[in-house]
Amino acid sequence: MSVVVDKSGARVRQMFGEISGRYDFLNHLLSGGVDYYWRWRTVRKCAPRGTAPILDVCTGTGDLALAYWTKARGQIAVxxxxxxxxMLRIAEKKRDERAASQTGKPWADLTFIEADTQHLPFDNDQFQIVSVAFGLRNVSDTMCGLQEMLRVCQPGGRVAVLEFSLPGNAVLRWLYLKYFKYVLPRIGQLLARNQQAAYNYLPASVSEFPYGEQLAQLMRDAGMQQVTWTPLTFGIATLYIGEKPALVSQPA
Ligand SMILES: C[S@@+](CC[C@H](N)C(=O)[O-])C[C@H]1O[C@@H](n2cnc3c(N)ncnc32)[C@H](O)[C@@H]1O
Structure with missing residues (x-):
């Protein structure tokens, strides 16, 4: 029987609000710290070019935004x-702690703004990179989220999606699903008590979300081109990168 996951905005917001204080700790614990590596790979594979700003949507406690800010050595606004x-209050605290240890040239701003990914408060064509890590799966309307990300991306800019996926190897996939279904929800619920069964929601939302070629196709359907996808750590996560078509100059 397939379970329909409730991704209504109010439910998702309440769930992340309830676990926010434990989110980082559990993220690193349950992934064995490998989530740091996934973000590290993301900012290298989809590296900043030039000086145009970067946007990270569904930023949560801000780890990918912080990774981009650090990668650009504070010379690009994020x-x-x-x-x-x-979640954003925790992101701001981490930013302030990191800012306190900066030396040398003044760093460009790292700003956190409350906004729904389906209605971003930015003009078209603003950002060289629009990224999302483990967030797209939670957005109620995936296509709307992808189209909004593309809308605010500059022509020729890139959209990077880091998301859970399932390992290609059948034995690993079996082991991973057992861990995901039986171990992770118990540890999660024990350490981050919440009304919304957040750590049951996680495996359910991952198993019903498209990955690999299917998600790459959704990105193409949203209007992206040159979409590539790279499985990370046996395919537990996948990094997708798509480009926004460059403006074609019309003959006079
Ligand atoms: C699993 S967390 C990921 C956070 C962070 N990107 C990371 O890598 O740890 C998902 C985040 O997406 C946010 N989110 C879900 N749907 C959203 C939406 N429609 N608009 C904005 N944020 C959303 C949640 O509030 C939550 O902070």
Missing amino acids: TGTDFTPE
């Missing part, structure tokens, strides 16, 4: 958006 204010 914005993180999310619709759960409790």
Whole structure:
């Protein structure tokens, strides 16, 4: 029987609001710290070019936004958006702690703004990179989220999606699904008690979300081109990168 996962904005916001205080700790614990590596790979494979700003949507506690800010050595302005204010407060705290240890040239801003990924408060064609890590799966309307990300991306810019996927190897996939279904929800619920069964939601939302070629096709359907996807750590996560078509100059 397939389970229909409730991704209504109010439910998702309440869930992340409730677990926000434990989110980082559990993220690193349950992934064995490999999530750091996935973000590290993302900012290298989809590296900043030039000086145009970067946007990280569904930024949560801001780790990918912080990774881009650090990668650009603070010389590129980075914005993180999310619709759960409790997550953003933690992101701001981490930014302030990192800013306190900076030396040398003044760093460009890292700003966090409360916004729904389906209605981003930015003009068209603003950002050289629009990224999302483990967030797209939670957005109620995936296509709308992808189209909004593309809308605010500059022509010739890139959209990077880092998301859970399932390992290609059958034995690994079996082991991973057992861990995901039986171990992770118990540890998660024990350490981050919440009304919304967040750590049951996680495996359910991952198993019903498209991955690999299917998600790459959705990105093409949203209007992206040159879409590539790279499985990471036996395919537990996948990094997708798509380009926004460059403006074609019309003959006079
Ligand atoms: C699993 S967390 C990922 C956070 C962060 N990107 C990371 O890599 O750890 C998902 C985040 O997406 C946010 N989110 C889900 N749907 C959203 C939407 N429609 N608009 C904005 N944020 C959303 C949640 O509030 C949550 O902070």
